[in-house]
Amino acid sequence: MSPGIETQSHSRDVFTVDGVRRGMRAAIPMGIGVAVYGLVFGLLARQVGLTFAENLLMNVVVFAGAAQTASLDFWTYPLPILSIVATTLLINLRLILLGAAARPWLRALPDRQVYPMLHVMADEGWAVAMNARRRGERDIGFFLGANLFVGLCWLPSIAAGHLIGGGVGDPAAVGLDFAFTTIFAATLFNGYRSRFDLVPWGAAGAAALLAWQLLPGTWYVLVGGITGFVTGFAFGKPVPASEPMLDGADGADGADGAT
Amino acid sequence: MTIDPNALLAIVLMAVVTYACRAGGYWLMGRVTMSPRVETGLTYLPGAVLISLVAPAMAEEGIPGVCAVAVTAIAMRRTNNLLVAMVAGIGTVWLVRQVV
Secondary structure: OOOOOOOOOOOOOOOOHHHHHHHHHHOHHHHHHHHHHHHHHHHHHHHHOOOHHHHHHHHHHOOOHHHHHHHHOOOOOOOOHHHHHHHHHHHHOHHHHHHHHHHHHHOOOOHHHHHHHHOOOOHHHHHHHHHHHHOOOOOHHHHHHHHHHHHHHHHHHHHHHHHHOOOOOOHHHHOHHHHHHHHHHHHHHHOOOOHHHHHHHHHHHHHHHHHHHHOOOOHHHHHHHHHHHHHHHHHOOOOOOOOOOOOOOOOOOHHHOOO | OOOOHHHHHHHHHHHHHHHHHHHHHHHHHHHOOOOHHHHHHHHOHHHHHHHHHHHHHHHHHOHHHHHHHHHHHHHHHHHOOHHHHHHHHHHHHHHHHHHO
């Protein structure tokens, strides 16, 4: 599963097993949130009629919780395959942004290792890894470890949810439906580096809210992401590759950084 | 352990378009020469995607959502611990929902 354990030295970005371990450890809180969500998905999928084998297969080969959840809305027999696939594509367009943002880091590895690795890239693990990179992490193993760990939390919880098939209370009753929002918010704040961050983030947030009001589906993620990128591109101060991206690795006082 | 042929077809096609998105962005950025400005822009992408996920969810939830995100921010700043911040946020949304 792991794409070879060799260290590339033509860049400061390396791949080590230790990095994989660190990535996995860093993804533990996210993994817990994912497991809760997975339990719910496993249950829902069973309710709309997926067999255990279909459910597991979908989660191994598609592995995109948000899109899968949306597809379950259409999952009535005979299956409207076109609607299911189109919805999946629309919701997963944001993964294009994730891969693009990961390129400057992952490109130190050969394509034959990166492309298999990209299959396990999902929002949660990616967020943990990219956040660590903002704080100076260089090990590509960390990227793989964080994403892999999220996948390893997801699959058993899907299976468990399917097998339990009921009897799990309403997650909303204890606020668990808000778990992802809080963990994404925590990750966002954790990546705070300098006052300038608030400019692209603010622009992205405003654009996302606007798009959420005006556009159907989940276009708002794409609109917000692209707005943040363009704002950072236009007004951000380029970081020379030779310098660490972060002053003070703890980030507690990151506010006096690059402003 | 049965798999319906139509379900299999749907799942395979879902997998194809999903992997195309995962690999597509990475591939695309390899086709263009990345200037330092583009790389700088890309470093803001994770935060931009995160806030784009958070802001509408918070707005939809209303007051409990705003409180939960604020508590999450404070907890994160104080403890620097993702798990603590998550639990604090979930607890807040649950608590405020009882009141509002």
